[in-house]
Amino acid sequence: MAMTMTQKILAAHAGLDEVVPGQLIEADIDLVLANDITGPVAIRELKKAGMDKVFDKDKVALVMDHFVPNKDIKSAEQCVECRDFAREHGIVNFFDVGRMGIEHALLPEQGLVAAGDCIIGADSHTCTYGALGAFSTGVGSTDCAAGIATGKAWFRVPSAIKVVLTGKKAPWVSGKDVILHLIGEIGVDGALYQSLEFTGEGVAELTMDDRFSIANMAIEAGAKNGIFPVDDKTVAYMEGRVPRAWKVFEADADAEYERTVEIDLSTLRPTVSVPHLPENAKPVEEVAGTEIQQAVIGSCTNGRIEDMRVAADILRGRHVAPGVRAIVIPATQEVYLRCIREGLAEVFIEAGAVISTPTCGPCLGGYMGILAAGERAISTTNRNFVGRMGHVDSEVYLSSPAVAAASAVTGVITDPATL
Amino acid sequence: MNAHGTVFKYGDNVDTDVIIPARYLNIADPDELATHAMEDIDATFVKRVKPGDIIVANRNFGCGSSREHAPLVIKQNGVSCVIAASFARIFYRNAINIGLPILECAEAADKIADGDEVEIDFSTGVIRDVTRGESYQALAFPEFINGIIEHGGLLNSLKARGV
Numbered sequence: 001m002a003m004t005m006t007q008k009i010l011a012a013h014a015g016l017d018e019v020v021p022g023q024l025i026e027a028d029i030d031l032v033l034a035n036d037i038t039g040p041v042a043i044r045e046l047k048k049a050g051m052d053k054v055f056d057k058d059k060v061a062l063v064m065d066h067f068v069p070n071k072d073i074k075s076a077e078q079c080v081e082c083r084d085f086a087r088e089h090g091i092v093n094f095f096d097v098g099r100m101g102i103e104h105a106l107l108p109e110q111g112l113v114a115a116g117d118c119i120i121g122a123d124s125h126t127c128t129y130g131a132l133g134a135f136s137t138g139v140g141s142t143d144c145a146a147g148i149a150t151g152k153a154w155f156r157v158p159s160a161i162k163v164v165l166t167g168k169k170a171p172w173v174s175g176k177d178v179i180l181h182l183i184g185e186i187g188v189d190g191a192l193y194q195s196l197e198f199t200g201e202g203v204a205e206l207t208m209d210d211r212f213s214i215a216n217m218a219i220e221a222g223a224k225n226g227i228f229p230v231d232d233k234t235v236a237y238m239e240g241r242v243p244r245a246w247k248v249f250e251a252d253a254d255a256e257y258e259r260t261v262e263i264d265l266s267t268l269r270p271t272v273s274v275p276h277l278p279e280n281a282k283p284v285e286e287v288a289g290t291e292i293q294q295a296v297i298g299s300c301t302n303g304r305i306e307d308m309r310v311a312a313d314i315l316r317g318r319h320v321a322p323g324v325r326a327i328v329i330p331a332t333q334e335v336y337l338r339c340i341r342e343g344l345a346e347v348f349i350e351a352g353a354v355i356s357t358p359t360c361g362p363c364l365g366g367y368m369g370i371l372a373a374g375e376r377a378i379s380t381t382n383r384n385f386v387g388r389m390g391h392v393d394s395e396v397y398l399s400s401p402a403v404a405a406a407s408a409v410t411g412v413i414t415d416p417a418t419l
Numbered sequence: 420m421n422a423h424g425t426v427f428k429y430g431d432n433v434d435t436d437v438i439i440p441a442r443y444l445n446i447a448d449p450d451e452l453a454t455h456a457m458e459d460i461d462a463t464f465v466k467r468v469k470p471g472d473i474i475v476a477n478r479n480f481g482c483g484s485s486r487e488h489a490p491l492v493i494k495q496n497g498v499s500c501v502i503a504a505s506f507a508r509i510f511y512r513n514a515i516n517i518g519l520p521i522l523e524c525a526e527a528a529d530k531i532a533d534g535d536e537v538e539i540d541f542s543t544g545v546i547r548d549v550t551r552g553e554s555y556q557a558l559a560f561p562e563f564i565n566g567i568i569e570h571g572g573l574l575n576s577l578k579a580r581g582v
Contacts, residue, residue: 074445140513364441
């Protein structure tokens with residue numbers, strides 16, 4: 001039977017010639033990820049179950065990124081648990097302050113994930129690595145614990161939605177606009193239990209950072225994973241980073257899909273998702289003029305170097321509007337360093353923005369930019385749920401870095417083309 | 420196994436940020452964590468909920484983050500079952516893995532109202548709304564998942580298999 005790209009990767013990792021949607025399988029895992037929020041829970045579960053072991057010390061990644069440098073005593077204690085576990089088990093890929101970055105920007109950058117891999121992570125945005133042509137999905141701490149101890153995970157083989165991309169993007173349109181538009185089309189549970197498989201000539205128009213943003217937010221449509229075909233750009237990204245062989249899988253031409261969604265990139269506008277669901281996607285002109293008090297540029301969705309460059313292009317020679325706090329968070333140490341070397345850091349500071357060290361921080365209402373009651377933020381993050389960035393009566397509008405930077409300059413939600 | 424309790428009814432897309440806001444994810448103690456359950460969607464939930472009570476919601480319950488703290492705080496408050504028209508997939512796995520009973524049943528999610536008295540027979544998947552005098556049939560779990568539930572969670576079921 002013909003298979004999708006995801007189904008082929010799962011079959012290969014389950015030692016099967018073929019799999020069908022709905023089939024329950026046990027697959028070998030190439031990498032298991034946890035962070036400073038989900039890691040301690042996984043570690044406690046392992047100890048409680050008397051399974052305090054690691055299947056392969058090279059294939060477990062622990063990234064301290066949510067609340068570090070630690071925001072308080074409790075989060076410091078959670079990092080101690082992870083640090084001790086990493087030391088006891090000789091975990092090579094333990095990323096602490098100084099080495100760390102936001103996990104889903106860091107692991108691809110460090111060459112720890114590659115095409116054809118099967119990856120689980122105790123973080124919902126683990127689906128990001130689908131940009132490289134890997135199967136990767138978010139799980140909870142107990143699934144993660146089982147993966148750490150055994151190197152295996154169970155899956156129900158997903159059916160898929162085929163997303164066909166055509167055309168070329170207009171200026172100021174990015175991967176973020178593609179995924180916000182798609183979630184607007186199919187809804188926050190539009191791909192529940194399914195894969196989002198991206199294809200079409202439009203894929204070649206997308207940079208790797210665009211693809212990371214898109215795959216990252218597959219979960220916001222309820223998807224199990226989002227995945228891109230491997231092309232020259234993917235290979236160029238992995239070369240020099242991934243120190244091992246990778247495997248390219250392709251969907252069969254006659255693979256079956258639950259449905260097909262077509263997106264002509266040339267028709268997309270800079271897009272904003274209004275509170276309180278990512279599916280509330282609108283062209284920027286429909287919400288232009290909405291007053292903001294904070295702009296956040298960063299996160300696992302949009303904290304990569306291209307995001308920083310776009311934001312800097314808009315902020316260069318301009319200034320953040322009075323009454324607006326602009327917070328720029330490069331996702332990794334490497335991105336941070338490039339911001340400094342390319343002069344972007346100067347642009348941000350001269351424009352009146354602050355630059356934070358890498359952290360998930362404000363995206364999930366942790367710290368480094370919490371909103372008070374009645375406040376509104378434009379943010380390049382991935383969720384605008386009630387209370388996500390702070391007070392239950394605050395609001396988050398999701399956008400690309402270009403829209404967030406333009407809005408920071410004017411103090412109201414702004415189409416960058418109108419600056 | 421059976422459940423019997425009063426229903427707390429919610430709508431579509433109840434996300435993990437309202438089930439347990441991330442500002443509390445630095446708390447390790449499950450009992451302390453549980454005092455903040457549902458805080459941002461229903462500030463009085465923790466005060467009103469009694470052991471055995473049942474949460475009923477519509478589509479996509481538990482969407483968002485992978486935090487296992489979400490099913491944990493519901494379980495820790497004594498909730499005997501969550502019934503929804505559909506569950507977000509990570510929440511679904513997490514609930515099974517930690518032993519929080521969940522049932523998918525669109526009809527029950529549609530018809531059961533807040534405050535109704537509901538009984539559940541987990542062996543048959545029959546949900547009975549005592550207040551309304553109506554019964555609904557939930558979807559059955561695959562055998563593999565029943566195995567995890569019967570062993571009291573994923574890690575115990577792996578141990579039982581000698582993994």
